[in-house]
Amino acid sequence: MQQDKIQELIRKAEEILPNSYAPYSGIHVASAILTDKGNIYQGVNIENASLGLTMCAERTAIFNMVTHGDRKPIIVAIVTDYEEPIPPCGACRQVIAEFNPEATIAMYSTKSKKLVITNLKQLLPTPFKIKQE
Numbered sequence: 001m002q003q004d005k006i007q008e009l010i011r012k013a014e015e016i017l018p019n020s021y022a023p024y025s026g027i028h029v030a031s032a033i034l035t036d037k038g039n040i041y042q043g044v045n046i047e048n049a050s051l052g053l054t055m056c057a058e059r060t061a062i063f064n065m066v067t068h069g070d071r072k073p074i075i076v077a078i079v080t081d082y083e084e085p086i087p088p089c090g091a092c093r094q095v096i097a098e099f100n101p102e103a104t105i106a107m108y109s110t111k112s113k114k115l116v117i118t119n120l121k122q123l124l125p126t127p128f129k130i131k132q133e
């Protein structure tokens with residue numbers, strides 16, 4: 001069941017991988033996330049000549065989810081044309097944790113066909129959190 005969903009998300013991310021804007025690193029990344037409502041949101045990495053302004057694919061997808069009124073990612077797929085699957089960076093881990101600290105993370109390389117599946121709790125056991133009433 002979850003395997004089927006992960007495969008679907010990998011396909012959805014692969015579809016938009018050519019839209020990745022990565023003229024500086026040459027590493028293209030796309031993300032597709034499934035929410036608790038059954039919706040899928042996509043995003044690609046968007047680099048900038050001012051490198052610090054670069055936005056990762058995962059955060060683009062999460063921001064897309066929030067923009068459309070959804071709030072809980074269940075599975076986050078990250079697809080790249082790099083040789084190895086790429087894990088989310090620290091900033092993306094924190095941003096995903098804001099909405100679901102236990103999200104499943106699936107990382108796939110279109111080049112090596114390697115798939116790594118883990119959980120955000122493994123990648124970021126103690127996210128920064130402000131207590132909310």
Ligand SMILES: [Zn+2]
Nearest residue numbers: 056088089092
């Ligand atoms: Zn990132």
